[in-house]
Amino acid sequence: MALHPEIAKVVASLPAPPPGPLDPEAMRAGEEAMVPPLEERLPLHSVEDTTAQTPAGDVPVRIYTPVDAEAYGLLVYFHGGAFFLGSLDTHDHVARSLAKETGLKVVSVGYRRAPEAAFPAGLEDCSGVVRWAAENGQQLEWDDTTLAIAGDSSGGTFVAAVAALAHDEGFDRITHQVLFYPSLDLDFDVDRYASLRENAVGYGLETAGLKPFNAFYLSSGADPADPLVSPIKRADLTGLPPALIVTAEHDPLRDEGELYGQRLKEAGVDATVSRYAGAGHGFVQHFSWIAAYHRVFDETAAFLRGES
Known part of the structure; x- marks a missing residue:
């Protein structure tokens, strides 16, 4: 189907990118300026900022408790943003909806x-925060059952890589992985996937923008041939946690996500691929206020309950 009319309106209103190289600080400031004030955010039982102590150092985390209960399953969430954008604040609304609906x-x-x-x-x-969560289950009131990981876009890259690392290191506590329109192949040859050409222009994220947006990550030492950078390049996908992979019809990254889901199934992993018609990349972050796309949280909840 065509791009959803509400999304199409926003895409049509987007200004042309400024000339010259990308400016991370300016782009981050622009994102942060769009974060709604606290009083306009979805209310939950509690939201707490704290620090996770990990082998990599202290990592800031924000903990969302949906309701008052004695114990909870856990979901560790990695925000998107091409590895250089996004923050706890820009994706606060996504984390709140995940907590409420799951x-x-x-x-x-x-x-x-x-x-x-x-x-x-x-x-x-x-990876360190996932281990920290498992090791601090009593503090987090973990019910010692569900320990899911979820992420959108580049956060989905981290989901796949963290799941692979955990498997290789013998850490078997991760029960589910949820990838929203993940970036799984950082080799951006436009002939690798049909969606890179089909959805190249006019849907928000454009194929020509993939290289410059990911250049900060790649120039920092991330090698696209490394399966921890491009998880679709991992040869053996057996033994990984059950996966829900959400893709968007009009996303240049659509086909790599769907191929990864197919490869997981072929490796014997319980994997579900769910394509959202009329959607473009980033719809969970930017357009989940549309009922047709808010249901992604219901689908995630059903998957985590073992109902899909």
Whole structure:
């Protein structure tokens, strides 16, 4: 189907990018300026900022408790932003919706970003917080059952990489992985996937923008041939946690996400691929106020409950 009319309106209103190289500080400031005030955010039982002590160092985290209960399943969330954008604040609304709709306690990770932090700093932070959550289950009131990881876009890259690292290191506590329109192949040859050409222009994220947006991460030492950078390049996908992979019809990254889901299934992993019609990249972050796309949180909740 065509791009959803509400999304199309926004895409049509986007200004042309400024000339010259990308300015991370200016782009971050622009994102932060769009964050709504606290009183306009979805209310939950509690939202707490704290620090996770990990082997990679102290990592800021924000803990979302949906309701008052004796114990909770846990979901560790990695925000998107091409490895250099995004923050606990810009994705606060996503974490709140995940907590509300899943009923899980959500731990959102303020990992280190490129270009200031070289690869694999951000990945180490995400992996370390997952271990920290498991090791501090009593403090987090964990019910010792669900320990899911979820992320959007580059956060989805981290989800796949963290799941692979955990498997290789014998850490078997991760129960589910949820990837929203993930970036899984940082080799941006336009002939690798049909969606890179089909959705190249006019849908928000454009194929020509992939290289410059990810350049900060790649220039920091992230090698696209490394399966921890491009998880689709991992040869053996057996033994990974059950996966929900959400893709968007009009996303240049659509096909790599769907191929990854297919490869997981072929490796014997319980994997569900769910394509959202009329959507473009970033719809969970930017357009989940549209009912057709807010249901992604319901689908996530059903997956985590074992209903899909």
